[in-house]
Amino acid sequence: MIRRDYLIVGAGIGGASVCEGIREHDKKGTIVLAGNETALPYHRPQLLKAQLGKREGTPDQTQVHDAAWFANNHIELRLDTLVTQINLERHIAVLANGQAIEFRKACMAMGSRARRPQIAGGNLGNVFYLRTLRDVQALREVADLEHEIAIVGGGFIALEAAALLSQLPKARVSLLHRAPHLWSRYLGPDLGAWLAEYYADQGVKLMLNQSLSGFEGRTVLKNIATKNGDRVPAGIAIVALGAEPNLGLVAGTPLAYPHGTPVNEYLETDEKGIFAVGDIASYPDKIFGGVRRVEHWPCAVEQGHVAGANMSGKKRVKFDYLPHYSSTVFDLHFDFVGDFSKPATRLEIEGDRKNKKFLVRHFLLGHLMGVAFCNLPAENIEAAKKELRGWPRGKKAVVQE
Ligand SMILES: Cc1cc2nc3c(=O)[nH]c(=O)nc-3n(C[C@H](O)[C@H](O)[C@H](O)COP(=O)(O)OP(=O)(O)OC[C@H]3O[C@@H](n4cnc5c(N)ncnc54)[C@H](O)[C@@H]3O)c2cc1C
Incomplete structure (x- = not known):
């Protein structure tokens, strides 16, 4: 042994x-x-x-x-x-x-x-699920040949892939997402609608408020089909519906x-x-x-x-972590700090979307739960981290709503 x-x-x-x-x-x-x-x-x-x-x-x-x-x-x-x-x-x-x-x-x-939804055609050729280096290398090779690209999902990987692929010379990228806006869980509906417009302005075709019913083709993908009966031709589909x-x-x-x-x-x-x-x-x-x-x-x-x-066995260390996720799409760099798992009861927006610099504070019943930043420097993020941890009083402020 x-x-x-x-x-x-x-x-x-x-x-x-x-x-x-x-x-x-x-x-x-x-x-x-x-x-x-x-x-x-x-x-x-x-x-x-x-x-x-x-x-x-x-x-x-x-x-x-x-x-x-x-x-x-x-x-x-x-x-x-x-x-x-x-x-x-x-x-x-x-x-x-x-x-x-x-x-x-x-x-x-x-x-x-990568989560694989149980839908028709999920194993057809040119349907990609992105997790590993091999997955992404395989996609890239095909993306040099097939230019009609449909991305399914509205999370980080979906939006990052849409932004990157849409910058390839011949690519025509569409994004199918069941929600009416993009990242509204983090940005709220108003800025979520703004982000959707931003994607549309960059040439990404948005199919919002729509759900996937399946992939069609014989052996290789030909169309993606939506639940409301639309059929969109696609040479490549990227399924970005989360992970398990x-x-x-x-x-x-x-x-x-x-x-x-x-x-x-x-x-x-x-x-x-x-x-x-x-x-x-x-x-x-x-x-x-x-x-x-x-x-x-x-x-x-x-x-x-x-x-x-x-x-x-030489140390006894407790794990203490404040969630922080960063994502860059086009010229927008986002940082998301805190807990966005529950819908906020109140949002506070500071800054200016025209300059592409703003932050969104999320409150849940008076408690600050998370802050989303667009193109703001590290010191803002560090300050929010302290606020979220309730520093320096060891106690978090509760704001009357
Ligand atoms: C495309 C993509 C983009 C991402 N972008 C971001 C980002 O911008 N910011 C961010 O914070 N996070 C991002 N993430 C998430 C981040 O990469 C993961 O949270 C992180 O990799 C998790 O690390 P891990 O070691 O737990 O798992 P993994 O990185 O998944 O590594 C686990 C490894 O274990 C292997 N394995 C599984 N079972 C076995 C077994 N039985 N025997 C041997 N090996 C096994 C797997 O194959 C894998 O290689 C991204 C993820 C993906 C896929």
């Missing part, structure tokens, strides 16, 4: 950050990082920018660390390696090549996969709840010595209360460092 001190399942940013966290406190313990992708851990948020549009950066520049970093830190990186079974009681995992590894401590960092956690490995165990793997404030699960980080981890939220699962890059980085420190 192969024996190691630490096993990390999933070589994404969560897994790579766990390695950093362990090595900061334990220079000697043996570490296996097993991931089923073939590329070294890479910067997923840069994928679209690096591969679509003007192809800024190269795949190498999106690497989190090069191969030498893993070697120098004595991390046994096993790429192209699916972990197929795990026995949480006996601390043994089985790899797709048949090897069994006994470990002292493990961290689940399996991330998530990869919990197949732990199915049937207490680590596989529908909303993720529950962890405590130290990011350890109920199974002693087994931790979870990144897109799968459902953690107690010290700032807004309740439990939260966040699909954000900085969250996975921070969780990786905290879990790694705690796994080393």
Whole structure:
């Protein structure tokens, strides 16, 4: 039997950050990082920018660390390696090549996969779901040949892909979204309508208030069909309807709840010595209360460092995180800080959309829950973070509504 001190399942940013966290406190313990992708851990948020549009950066520049970093830190990186079974009681995992590894401590960092709606034609050729480097490279190759591109969804990936692809010389991009505006959950209806106009002005054909009924074609996509009976010709469809956690490995165990793997404030699960980080981890939220699962890059980085420190046994660190997500579409850079999961009862807008510089404060029953920024500098964002954490009084202000 192969024996190691630490096993990390999933070589994404969560897994790579766990390695950093362990090595900061334990220079000697043996570490296996097993991931089923073939590329070294890479910067997923840069994928679209690096591969679509003007192809800024190269795949190498999106690497989190090069191969030498893993070697120098004595991390046994096993790429192209699916972990197929795990026995949480006996601390043994089985790899797709048949090897069994006994470990002292493990961290689940399996991330998530693109949601695939159960609709007709979802597996036709040229229907893309964007999650991995390979997915985006495959799309890019086809986008050089097929110029009629339909994007389904209204989230971050949908809008970023629409903005980048619409800048390709021959591309004609349409965006199908069931809501009447874009990002109105973050910006409110008024600015959501403004953003929709902005996309239309940049040449993106908007199909708002519409839902997808299916993809049509024989083997290869020809049209997308909407529930109100429209049929739109498309050489490429991108389905960007969110993600779901990869919990197949732990199915049937207490680590596989529908909303993720529950962890405590130290990011350890109920199974002693087994931790979870990144897109799968459902953690107690010290700032807004309740439990939260966040699909954000900085969250996975921070969780990786905290879990790694705690796994080393040399530290006992609590996870304390204020959600922060950034997104750039055309010349608009957005930052979203805080909790936007519930509809605001009041919005406060400051700034000017004509100059493309504004912020939107979200209140829920008098409590500030989140702030969305467009093209505003870092100091505004840092100030909002302090406000959201209730700094410096240790207590959050309640505004009378
Ligand atoms: C296109 C795209 C753009 C994004 N843009 C942003 C952004 O701008 N800002 C932001 O904050 N976030 C962004 N995100 C989200 C962010 O990338 C994720 O939150 C982050 O990657 C989560 O890290 P993770 O390590 O938990 O999971 P992942 O990065 O998904 O890594 C998990 C890895 O584990 C592997 N794995 C799963 N099961 C097994 C198994 N059984 N055995 C071995 N390996 C396994 C997976 O294949 C994967 O390689 C984006 C995501 C995508 C897809």
